[in-house]
Amino acid sequence: MKRRKTPAKEAVLKLLSQRQKAMSHDAIEQEIEVDANRATIYRVLNQFCDDGIVHKVVAEDGKQYFAVCMDCKGEKIPNHHFHFRCTTCDTIECLGESVHFSIPEGYRVKDVNCLLSGTCPDCT
Amino acid sequence: MKRRKTPAKEAVLKLLSQRQKAMSHDAIEQEIEVDANRATIYRVLNQFCDDGIVHKVVAEDGKQYFAVCMDCKGEKIPNHHFHFRCTTCDTIECLGESVHFSIPEGYRVKDVNCLLSGTCPDCT
DNA sequence: AATATTAATGCGACTTTGTTGCAATAATAA
DNA sequence: TTATTATTGCAACAAAGTCGCATTAATATT
Numbered sequence: 001m002k003r004r005k006t007p008a009k010e011a012v013l014k015l016l017s018q019r020q021k022a023m024s025h026d027a028i029e030q031e032i033e034v035d036a037n038r039a040t041i042y043r044v045l046n047q048f049c050d051d052g053i054v055h056k057v058v059a060e061d062g063k064q065y066f067a068v069c070m071d072c073k074g075e076k077i078p079n080h081h082f083h084f085r086c087t088t089c090d091t092i093e094c095l096g097e098s099v100h101f102s103i104p105e106g107y108r109v110k111d112v113n114c115l116l117s118g119t120c121p122d123c124t
Numbered sequence: 125m126k127r128r129k130t131p132a133k134e135a136v137l138k139l140l141s142q143r144q145k146a147m148s149h150d151a152i153e154q155e156i157e158v159d160a161n162r163a164t165i166y167r168v169l170n171q172f173c174d175d176g177i178v179h180k181v182v183a184e185d186g187k188q189y190f191a192v193c194m195d196c197k198g199e200k201i202p203n204h205h206f207h208f209r210c211t212t213c214d215t216i217e218c219l220g221e222s223v224h225f226s227i228p229e230g231y232r233v234k235d236v237n238c239l240l241s242g243t244c245p246d247c248t
Numbered sequence: 249a250a251t252a253t254t255a256a257t258g259c260g261a262c263t264t265t266g267t268t269g270c271a272a273t274a275a276t277a278a
Numbered sequence: 279t280t281a282t283t284a285t286t287g288c289a290a291c292a293a294a295g296t297c298g299c300a301t302t303a304a305t306a307t308t
Contacts, residue, residue, distance in 0.1 A: 001284070002284075004274085004275050004276065004283090004285065005276090006284090006286085008286080009285090024265095025265080025266080026264095026265090036286085037286065037288075038265090038266085039266090039268080039287070039289095040287070042265095042266065042267075043267090043285080044285090046267095058182070058184045058185070060235065062182050062186040062187065062188070062264095062294080062295090063186065063264090064186070082227075084231060084233075087234070095227060099238070100224070101206055101238075103206075103208070104219070106244070106248060107243070108243045109241070110242035110243075111184065111240070111242065112239075112241075113184050114223070114225075115236075115237045115238070116227065116231075116233045116235070116236055116237070117235045117236075117237070118232040118233040118234035119231070119232045119234075120230070120231055121228075121229070121230030124232060125254090126254090127256095128256065128303085128304045129304075129305095130255090130256060130303085132256080132257075149294075150293095150294085160257085161258050161259075162258095163296075163297080164257055164258070166294090166296075167257085170296095186266090186294080188295085
């Protein structure tokens with residue numbers, strides 16, 4: 001399926017690129033420059049995820065956050081480092097720090113999701 | 125507010141104690157020995173959380189999982205160690221291993237949520 | 249043991265987050 | 279300029295949780 005360039009896609013990607021942080025659908029819809037339907041935004045975001053342009057983090061609030069992750073460009077599973085969620089400005093950013101762990105015998109790890117939360121420097 | 129001993133509470137706590145793992149509301153409702161309304165189960169679980177008897181983990185699927193955590197008994201914020209979610213049997217368990225990290229200046233960490241996922245020994 | 253107090257329950261309605269089917273629209277290719 | 283089909287909007291839907299309110303039932307009181 002070939003991809004087409006559309007206003008919605010451009011706007012979402014622009015917004016996500018400007019912010020360095022992961023945003024919820026909600027925040028994206030509010031701050032985006034174009035009017036776009038909720039479904040459209042989700043579809044655009046999911047497509048970006050599929051294409052590896054954007055990645056998705058699920059926070060302790062159960063919501064999905066999307067970001068153009070700068071540090072982990074290209075990684076298919078970009079969650080092996082810590083993320084930080086600021087509960088004040090409600091965004092998530094990648095921290096450079098990698099996650100280290102060792103697990104007991106018999107466990108097969110397919111995904112790593114490490115999220116710290118609190119307040120970020122901008123909100124202190 | 126004083127707490128009362130009710131069938132629903134006993135059943136939930138019994139189930140959660142038998143399993144060593146965190147279960148979703150859904151799983152609890154299915155496996156519980158008593159009939160209980162969805163709202164009731166959630167209220168019971170949340171009350172247990174408030175009382176520090178049970179704790180809650182939110183997984184990458186965005187759902188809440190509840191467990192009587194054996195290792196972190198008494199801890200108010202019991203998430204400073206890794207959790208493991210088995211995507212086959214759909215339960216979460218506490219791994220003993222603690223989470224170590226250092227964060228850049230200016231960040232104030234209030235909560236730690238580290239979840240590995242894959243398949244557990246029982247499901248391999 | 250009978251009664252009063254109020255925590256706990258069930259029900260239904262509601263919210264939020266996210267997805268999906270379908271017809272209409274609009275990028276791209278021809 | 280037209281044909282192709284990716285994308286969009288809309289509405290409906292689904293799942294996870296929460297909440298208000300009247301009813302029920304633990305506990306305390308007499």
